[in-house]
Amino acid sequence: MVSKKKKTIMYLIMILITLVVVFPFLWMLVLSFKSNSDILSSPLSLPKTLNLDNYKNALHTLDFIRLYGNTFFVCIISLVVELIITFFSSFVLARMEFRNKKMQKLIYGFLIMGLSISPFILLFPVYKINVLLGLRGKIALVFPYVATSISFNTLLLVGYLKSLPSEIDEAAIIDGCGIWDLMFRVILPMTKPVIATIVIFNVLYIWNEFPFASVMLRDVSDYTLSMGASFFKGTYTVDYGGIVASSIMIIIPELIFYGIFQKNIVEGMTAGAVKG
């Protein structure tokens, strides 16, 4: 129904928008092959050769193995803790019977409320609480990350668990399942798709998180990736090339991750928004 001319215009606009959005990434890639003095003296020139010095410098200054290691460490612990506790609480809220239905709704609403809370009001008090509990270094990030994931996880898990028919539980109980068997051997395997979305969404969140990390991490040896990215501001006062190369080494794995899990990432990000 759409005329050919109209369709061509639509294609052109689509390509234009895509290029405009992608351009900053491409520009970073181009710059990463230019020497620092070239970036400073002739910003628009294209690199003459594939000069990898910036990457060498970046690897020399930033301990990427450690940055990725720390991020990975915080990520795994936070995810294990948050998945266990929110699976438990969501199971109760979605599949158990409450004599007082209002209570059930109230607890659910209370847990969901966190979606509208900005982390910035939490930074200093959480820092204080961590000090009080004796949590220091990268471990201090675990509870803030677990806590800020609760609302999102509850939203997705409760929604999904409610959609599973209650006959499953009845059949399992008649077959002699106890509550642990029911939760772990019957319900949990069915929850895989939503757990995948939660895991991927939270991995991305922790990978990118900066405000909490900047407050809790004092020691360079504890730095996570986003802290590493901010770190070279001081170190390389003028080494723009090094900054670009380091950024690319953080972006590329993220983009690959996005490429692989695109469906879950988009689903997680939009589900949290639309249902919230």
Add this chain to the structure above:
Amino acid sequence: MHWLSKRKYKIGLLIPTLLVYSVFIVIPIIIAVGYSFTKYSGIGKARFYGLSNYIRLFSDKVFWISLKNTMIIFVLAFVLLLTISFLVALLLNNRLAGADFSKALVFSPAIIAPIIVGIIWVYILDPNIGIINNVLDAIGASSLKHKWIGGEVFSPYSIAVIYFWQQLGYLVTIFIAGLKMIPGDVLEAAQIDGASGVQKVRYVIIPMMRTTISTVSVLIITGVFKIFEIVQQTTGGGPNHLSETLVTYSYSMTFSSSDYGYGMSLATFTFILSLVITGIYSRITREKEA
């Protein structure tokens, strides 16, 4: 089912989540509000200070600057994001070859660490090494050169543009999800009645997308009050606090100046302001619907 719904199971299974949530979300908010009524430098004990921190807000020039900047970012980002992401969604919702690929690429800035987003844009907006000013030089339009970041005027506008770049694809995706929910026969009926493209959008699509539009609006409102890393990376709030936003100013008062009481009053103010704007917004849209 209900013989497993024993009280001790329910309580036992709920407690870990409730505990972590209370200790790391709910209590911190109470603590933050509490500190906002004190004078506290981190050494010794916090001293009760009544409303003094809040009174100080009104006479603090930097507070007004950061409020103004936050509002500039909010208004500009709101207008740009709401209109353009809607239009892009309409475009990409057509069955164009490559639309999915384009959507995936446009979405990608939303998954990058915001701190890296800030770094990327330094290379575009920086007055000396940034591409914009250098291109303007190269085409002989040097008079259009400005200090896009780090100057006295343009920083908040630039922040809004960066935020726009970061969020566009994300909001487009949400709009497309909303568009997909409009039943096809409604659009066909409009088509048969001879509605033009613009009329269809104006009289069918927009009214039917009300929920999605308000979701997107609330996301933009709450999102603007979470912008932090971009400002830190591009301007650091400078020069002379001129590009500070409420969030960065509160952060710098708390963690750089160690003026914890005042920092928490800024944080509390910001938190309440974002809730109020969200509240007003949903009030207005609800009235319109009624």
